[in-house]
Amino acid sequence: MSVRKLALFAATFFFIITFANFTPVITSPAYATNGYIDPNTDGTIGIDWHTTGSSFYTEIDEAIRQPNAPTTTDYIYHLNNKTDTAFLRMSTISGVGSVSQIVVWIYHNDGSNGQFHVQLYDDNESTTRSSEASFTSSSSNAWHSVTFSGLSLTQAQLDSLSMRLRNSKVGGGGPTTNYIYAMYADVTYSNEVSISLTTDGSISFGNLAANTTQDTTSSGINDVETVRVDSGPADLDVRSTNFTEGANTWSLGSSNGSNQVKWEFSPNGSSWTTFAIVDTLYTLATNVSQGSTQNMYLRLTTPTATSSYSQFTTTITIVASAP
Structure with a gap:
C-alpha cells in the first residue's frame, strides 16, 4: 500500500521553484x-x-x-x-x-x-x-x-x-x-534609465498537482515582485525562459499540455498576459515615472503530464528602456 501511495504522488505532483533568477536589465535609451x-x-x-x-x-x-x-x-x-x-x-x-x-x-x-x-x-x-x-x-x-x-x-x-x-x-x-x-x-x-528590485526576486510555488493553476496574488501564495524606477521615466517589458530541470524542459505555450505550461504575468493581479513564446518581450507597464514602483504578479498552470518530477526553474527578466 505504501508503494501505491508513493506512485500516486509521483504521478500527480511536481515540485516547482520559479524565479531562480529575477533579473532587471537596462536597454539603450530609445530617444x-x-x-x-x-x-x-x-x-x-x-x-x-x-x-x-x-x-x-x-x-x-x-x-x-x-x-x-x-x-x-x-x-x-x-x-x-x-x-x-x-x-x-x-x-x-x-x-x-x-x-x-x-x-x-x-x-x-x-x-x-x-x-x-x-x-x-x-x-x-x-x-x-x-x-x-x-x-x-x-x-x-x-x-x-x-x-x-x-x-x-x-x-x-x-x-x-x-x-x-x-x-x-x-x-x-x-x-x-x-x-x-x-x-x-x-x-x-x-x-538615463535605471531600475532595481525592491523584493527578493525569488518565488517558490511549492508542490503543485498536474493541470493545476496557482498565482502569486494575495489569494494565492501572496508573493508579488516589485520593480522600482530609480532613474526614468521608463517602459518596462518582461520575458521568460522555459522551465528546466537538467535535460528536461517544460516549454511555454498559450495553453498547458504535456511538458508544457501556461505561464502568465499581470501588473495588477487581475489582467493577465501569457508568456506564449520563450524569450519574447511583453509589455508590463509604460512610462513609469522616476521614483515609482510597478508590481508584477505571476500565474502558473502546470503541465498535464511531465517527464520529470524534480524541481523545475525559470528566469524572468524585466527590461527597462526610455519611453
Missing part, C-alpha cells in the same frame, strides 16, 4: 531629448574682460531663450584687440545617459570688427571637450549660435562643463568693445 544649461559660476577671467556687476556669470545668465531678447542693462564686455579668455562654469541636467550635441547661444554685439569664439572645456580648464568655434559677427544686438555635434559626454562630464570665451578683432579700423548680454546652451542628450 533623445533636450534641456538648457546656463552660466552659474565664474571660472578664470582674463584681466581685459569686464562686467557691469560684481561677477560675470550673473550678468549673462538671463534664462532667456532665443528669439526673445534679454535685457541689455547688464552684460560682460571685452576690447577686441586683447587676447585673454574668460571661463564660465555651466549648470547641469540630471538623469543624463549621454550628451550628443550642445548648441551654444549668445545675444551679443561685436561692433564693426569684432568676433566672439567659444570652446567646451572641463571645469579644470585644461581638458577640452571640443575644438573652438566662432560665432557670426554682428554689429547690432542679435542672437547667434554655434553647434558642437558628435559628442559623447557622460553625466559627470556634463556636470563639470565650462565654456571658454574668446574675443578677436577681425576687420580693419581701430579696436572696438564687444558685448555679450546673455548666454546659454541647448543640450541634446539621451535619458
